[in-house]
Amino acid sequence: MTGVYKLTFGEPESITPTKYKEISKIELSDATKFNIGSINFKKTLRGCRLEIPLEFDEEVYGFGLQLNGFNHKGSKKMMRPNADPVSNSGDSHAPVPFYCTNKYYGIYVDTARYAEFYCGYGKNKNRPAVPNNTVITNAEELYKKTGYTEKTVMVIDIPVAKGVDIYIFEGESITDVVAKYNMFSGGGCMPPLWGLGVSYRCNAKYTDNQVIKMADYFRERKMPCDIIGLEPGWQSSSYSCSYVWDNERYPNYKELIRYLRNSNFNINLWEHAFVNSISPLYQKLHDFSGTYEVWKGITTDFAGETARDIFSEYHKNKFVDEGITGFKLDECDGSDFTGGWSFPNCDEFPSGVDGEQMHSLFGILYQKTILKALGNQRTFSEVRNSGAFAAPYPFVLYSDLYDHKVFIRGLATAGFSGLLWVPELRRAKNKKDLLRRLQTVVFSPRVIINAWNTEEAPWIKLGAGDEVRELLELRMSLVPYVYSAFYRYHKHGVPPIRALVSDYSDDENTYNIDDEYMFGDSMLVAPMTVDEDKRMVYLPGDAWYDFWTDKKYERGWHEVQTDNIPVYIKKDSVIPLAEPMQYISKDTVFQITLKCYGDKGKTVLVEDDGETHATRYKEIEIDFNGFREETQRYELKRIQCCV
Amino acid sequence: MTGVYKLTFGEPESITPTKYKEISKIELSDATKFNIGSINFKKTLRGCRLEIPLEFDEEVYGFGLQLNGFNHKGSKKMMRPNADPVSNSGDSHAPVPFYCTNKYYGIYVDTARYAEFYCGYGKNKNRPAVPNNTVITNAEELYKKTGYTEKTVMVIDIPVAKGVDIYIFEGESITDVVAKYNMFSGGGCMPPLWGLGVSYRCNAKYTDNQVIKMADYFRERKMPCDIIGLEPGWQSSSYSCSYVWDNERYPNYKELIRYLRNSNFNINLWEHAFVNSISPLYQKLHDFSGTYEVWKGITTDFAGETARDIFSEYHKNKFVDEGITGFKLDECDGSDFTGGWSFPNCDEFPSGVDGEQMHSLFGILYQKTILKALGNQRTFSEVRNSGAFAAPYPFVLYSDLYDHKVFIRGLATAGFSGLLWVPELRRAKNKKDLLRRLQTVVFSPRVIINAWNTEEAPWIKLGAGDEVRELLELRMSLVPYVYSAFYRYHKHGVPPIRALVSDYSDDENTYNIDDEYMFGDSMLVAPMTVDEDKRMVYLPGDAWYDFWTDKKYERGWHEVQTDNIPVYIKKDSVIPLAEPMQYISKDTVFQITLKCYGDKGKTVLVEDDGETHATRYKEIEIDFNGFREETQRYELKRIQCCV
Structure with missing residues (x-):
């Protein structure tokens, strides 16, 4: 792979994200334009430290999903997985030790430790004396950028490890650099077509009959919906989990699955990886779990193949084979900001991984385990923690945080590190808030309406049904366009957002x-x-x-x-817009209007089975004159031009 | 010292808080009631780990100043110094690896690492299967207490170190346990009498003339004030600091000092420990500073005696000898939550201390350095970071945070760990807010009104001058009572709050x-x-x-x-209330009303020079019948009883 260069310093740890990467064998460049002689490495008592020069006008992006920061120059970022980090500390649902700059390169540091990145610190201890007696009387201004007008260093503090591998990615733009990182990760995920439709997560206390009522509501009102999600109440125990249908709320779960599948809904089940003692998995995973309890359950040791196999085999037999096509993997991040419910950093797992490493790998390994259970069935699921090399995993990140500005920032930052973020719609304070939020959701990787703690759909009381339907229909019109964007992610690593x-x-x-x-x-x-x-x-x-x-x-x-x-x-683009549909099935044919902007332009539509990994992707070239290829999936209705 | 027991596990690090403790030689108990056999120790890749049993009904307090948490049972706390931590993560202006419980003991873990305390985690991996299908639809409730009804463990994760000393303190109540910890630290501080009066910090941009005008305001309006504080503008450079008076704003600083001292004001100067290149200290401290710059200044290596001597000698000559009696030591905490302006954890100092250790020790060492500059002169100063064994240091903690509830919680938590916290008054949103905040300030260790970023005193525009004078007079009435409380802190370790x-x-x-x-x-x-x-x-x-x-x-x-x-x-207390005064001088005589509640009661007043360390403390016993001793400092005016 050109433009990907590897450097080793000291003696790297054996347990790092590369060990669990989706594709392992990749040929690397044997040269780099990067001045590798300018990098300093040192072993310390705490672990080891790297110093990498930064130009004074170099800006720094990345580090995974960052909800409270964007351009990280001059600041410190700690790569620690955490639920709901309220400040710009680097803590994140999905921190990634990978950054890229406007100087057309990115650096990935291969560690599962909580590395700290000091993005542009000064080392000049021989400054001339320059008088400046300005006084600032505003705390925010005091603590913001340090205003260096000369070179600084990116200082990287890696705990525990006595060495580390780094990978340098070079390209023509940040997008190009990130695309290389994503291809190195194994390429972007390819969701099923139905995954790009609308997801509705039902109230956690609903019974099977209430879920059916909700599903009927969508079909009767002709509101688009592709996925029905069930929250903790489907299980006989949650916090920690039983992974068994609850007798009281879901006595007829098989009937429910049949009914929803026949009504063209996919079904997504909530869970986390802390196993309750009433679960059939408790005894099986007993010897493959961490030392400490979480919510009185055991923590699955996903770093070991045995635990992954037990967990995925169970999920295949009990859920996938019964018709379940998605999962929401909750609470696999960390809990420094939310009460400390998760396993300690000093936890020990039979696989040899400690708690700190496990926190950094947990989300990725959990996704890997669930994907295995799904087999040939494609999914577009949810996960609350992810990390390095996440691009191949068809999971979107979400958060209990809810500030709308923060949610928008998540869309802008996730794409720097091979992640997908969903600014899901939950409660809204009024109709305007609901619509503003849903507008953002429509232009995000997945449309999730999460009504886990509201009695009915959040738009009902606000009388916003018609406007919501209109926005969801807009999303359905965009599905072919978004599917093409994902195909480019899959094939070339270019993030869709x-x-x-x-x-x-x-x-x-x-x-x-x-x-x-x-x-x-x-x-x-x-x-x-x-x-x-x-x-x-x-x-x-x-x-x-x-x-x-x-x-x-x-x-x-x-x-x-x-x-x-x-x-x-x-300018000079062509956008394929589909007639909105209620849901997407195997046989869906999109009725396409080509909207052409400017003088010329072309793009690609993708035709495949839309559902499995075994499919063959056919590229349909389109331009201002229509389709250049035969296709069954798309039907050209009209062309509209705009100059 | 009875009730203080030391245990060593593995090979402790050489740089820990005990190394810098005010008193080093203390004889310890050779026995403890604590079941030391129940403690587990283990070396890990990350450092080492302790497990100490907790009863199911055992509650956990301490860990330094905790603004967002109180009873820590069931939660995780990280001992990392930080400015303005907005969440209940343990991060604090002054974290202390010391906790105490309602089972009448406290444990101090001797480390300068960012130890993590998991306060009551379960290890029972053989639970019986107990069905419980309750569903919670409220995020806060989900993540709160774990509800163990059996023994759990306090898990202590200590990074880097391959061993650690712990000290077990035993007593009759938490107050008793904490008092032993404070005596082990060297006893509580004894502020000067004037330190218990009112402090007013002027706008950072004031000139010498504006400061004089402000001082005159207090004396003319007969509003109590003992200390005038100057914010960054007094220096010719701040962020980083010059430690030199600014020519433009303070051309006549010597005259200013003379004027204020003659008007019975003490003077407190703001600074931090990051030295600007225009400072006379820059070259002197060059070889005794950290690797990285902070605000383009160097970080003083307070862990080395040379740097401490250079810094304190300079402060003695330039400030203390000129009449300065107090300092405000800013920004000596850390910056994970405020933009990352401070030195990295992987910094290296010539003394052999690394950045992590330095962050844990910085505030204490800075206080030690300033105390040395002050010599025989007692002070009551401010500091934004403190740590283990802080009781002997006459400094109060403050924060840029400003939620009033949070400030009140600080008063309740600081006393568990030998710390003093001031909920200072800054701007207020309205008159009621101003008065509510000032009421709390009056009943705190120090009265600080901080107008650093307001043009005039914060009560002026709100028209609250009369009510403010009344509250400040109330404080002056309480000075003898508070002084006695500090004397008990000094002599017996009992925290005043x-x-x-x-x-x-x-x-x-x-x-x-x-x-x-x-x-x-x-x-x-x-x-x-x-x-x-x-x-x-x-x-x-x-x-x-x-x-x-x-x-x-x-x-x-x-x-x-x-x-x-x-x-x-x-009930059964006697409270000495003084006639309010404008300020406290060497010769102040307090006119005392004894307020007696209940049937009987006694207490102690303290007579000394009120200003120096060289003084002799005389205890004046008082009861419902008046003074039992001769005294010049206090004059009994009347006795009021209340049954």
């Missing part, structure tokens, strides 16, 4: 924009929250067209006032 | 009360915030008297509605 700086790494206007993002290759999305009636939108590159009005905009900053979500189409 | 559970460790009603506290031995304070017009107050033990109305209350919960701050006097 990216911050502007990722594509426009030369344009310094983009360096701190954390509330706009590319949605696929041709759409720029700039969501708004309940508190906004207007906002500034930056359009990089050349010209753009307003998705709603077809009005043309030049590059630059524009003030936008709208109740709708600002979406722009890049 | 304590959570109710500390004195009433048997009463389970007190186990989670984080918004009431003992103020000295006879007063119970239950502050209220701007959002409250009434509150519930729990009164433990026997009967109490309302401080304002003299009404008698029995033990138990009471609803209180008042604009004032609820304060109660313990």
Whole structure:
């Protein structure tokens, strides 16, 4: 693989993310433009330390899903998995020891330790005396950027390890660098077509009959819905889990599965990996679990193949074979900010992994285990922790945090590290809040409405049913376009959603924009929250067209006032829009309108079985004149041009 | 010292807090009631681990200043110094690896590492299967207590170290246990009398003339004030510091000092320990500083005696000898939650201490250095980081956080670990907020009004001058009482401010009360915030008297509605109240009213020079009949009884 270079310092640990990577054998470059002689390595009492130079005008992105930070230059980031980190400390549902800069490279540090990255610290201890008696009387300003106008260093503090491998990725833009990292990870995931539709997670206390009622509601009201999710109540014990249907709430679960599948719903089941003593898995996993209890359950040692096999075999037999096609893997992150419910960092697992390493690997290994249970069946599922080399896993991240601005930032940051983030809709404080949030959700990797703690769908009391249906139909129109974006992720590693700086790494206007993002290759999305009636939108590159009005905009900053979500189409693009449908099945044929913007343009639609890993992908080239290939999946209805 | 027992596991590190403790030689007990055989120790890859049993009904307190947590049972706490930690993670301005429980013991773990304490985790991996299909639909409830009804373990994870010393303290109550810990630390600090008066910190941009105008304001309006504090603007460079008076704002600083001292003000100067290149200290400390810059300055290596000597000698000559009697030591904590401005954990200092250890020791060593500069002059100063064995240091902790409830909790938690916390008054959103906050400040170790970023005193625009004067006068009345409380801290280690559970460790009603506290031995304070017009107050033990109305209350919960701050006097107490004064000088004579509650009671007043370490303390016993000793400092005016 060109543009991927490996360097080894000291004696690396044996348990690191590369050990569990989806593809292991990749040929690497034998040269790099990066000045590797400028990197310092040192063993310390605490572990080891790297120093890598940063230019004064070098900006730093990445480190996984970062909900409270975007451009990390000048700040410290700790790679520690945590639920609901409320501050910009690096702690994250999915921290990744990988960063990339506007100097067209990225560095991955291969460690499962809670490495700390000090992104641009000064080492000049021989400064000239320059008088400056300015006084600042504002705490925020005091503690912000350090304002270096010279070279600094990226200091990387790796606990415990006496050495480490690093990988340098080089490319033409941050997107290109990240694509290489994703291909090195095994390529982006390819969700099933139905995974791009609408997911609705039912109240945790619902019974089988209430779930059926909810499913009927969608079909009767002709509201799109592809996936019904069940929250903890489906199990006979949760916190910790039994992985057994509850007799009281789900006496007829087989009937429920049959009914939902026949009504073209996929079913997703909530769980976590802490096994309750009433579970059939408790005795089987007893010897393959950590030292300490979590919610009085045992922690599955996913780092060992035996535990993975026991867990996945059970899930295959009990759930996948019965018709379940997705899972929501909860609480596999950490708990420094949420009461300390998870296993200690000093925990010990039979596989030889300790608690710190396990926290860094837990989400990835859990996903791996569940994928094995699913076999040939593709899924688009949820997970609350992920980490390095996550791109191949068809899981989206979510959070108990709920600030809408924070959720939008997650969309902009997740793509730097091979992650997918969903700003799910839960309760809303009013109708406007609900619609603003749902607008963002529609332009995200997955549409999840999570009503786990509301008695009925969150739009009912707010009287927003019609507007919600309209937004969900918009999403269904976008499914072919999004599917193509995922195909590019799968085949070339290009993240389907990216911050502007990722594509426009030369344009310094983009360096701190954390509330706009590319949605696929041709759409720029700039969501708004309940508190906004207007906002500034930056359009990089050349010209753009307003998705709603077809009005043309030049590059630059524009003030936008709208109740709708600002979406722009890049000049010289063609967007395939489908007639909205209720759900997607194996036989779905999309009725396509090609929307053409500018003078020319082409793209690709993908045809496959939409459901299994065994499928063959056929690329359908399309341009301003229509389809260039035969296809059964898509039917061209009309072409609309906009100049 | 009886009731203090030491145990060594493995090979402890050489750099730990005991190395820098104020008194080194203390004879320890050679026996303990604690079942030391029940403690497990293990070396791990990460460092080492201790397991100490906890009873199911054992509650856990301490770990230093904890602003977001109180009873730590069932949760995780990390001992990492940090500015403004917004969540209940253990991170603190002053974390201390010392906890105590309602089972009448405390354990101090001698480490400068960021140890993690898992306060009651389960290890039972052979649970019987007990069906329970309850479903919780509330995130807060999900993640709260684990509800063990059996023994659990306190798991202590100590990074890096291959061994550790622990000290077990035993006593009759938590207060007794903590007092032993404080005496082991070297005894509580004894502030100067003037330190118990009012401190006013001026706007950071003030000039010498503006400071004089502010000082005159206090004397003209007859508002009590003992200390004038100067914020960064006094220096020719701040962030990082020059430690040199600024020519522009303070051309006549010597005149300013003379004027303020003659008007009976003490002067306190803001600084931090990051040395700017224009400072005379820069070259001197160059070889005695850390590897990385902080705010383009160097970090003083306080762990080495040379750096301490250079720093303290400079402060003695330039400031103490010129009449400065106090310092505010800012930003010596850490910066995981505030942008990462501080030195890295992997920093290296010439003394051999690394960044992690230095963060744990920095505040204590900084205080030690400043105390040395002050020589025989007593002080009551401010510091933003402290740690283990802090009791002897006459410094109070403060924070940029500002939630009033959080500030009240700080008063309840600081006393578990030999720390003093000040809920300083800054801006207020309205008059009620200002007065509610000031009420709490009056019943705290020090009265600090910090106007660093307000143009004028924060009460002016709110028209609250009269009410503020009244509250400050109340504080001045309490000075002899508070001075006695500090004397007990100094001589016997008993913290002047304590959570109710500390004195009433048997009463389970007190186990989670984080918004009431003992103020000295006879007063119970239950502050209220701007959002409250009434509150519930729990009164433990026997009967109490309302401080304002003299009404008698029995033990138990009471609803209180008042604009004032609820304060109660313990039955059978005598409280010495002084006529309020503008300031306290060497010759101040307190005009005392003895307020007697109940049937009998006695206490002690302290007479000394009020200013130096060289003084002799004379105890003046007082009871319902008046003074039992001769004294020049106090004059008995009247005795008031209340039955």
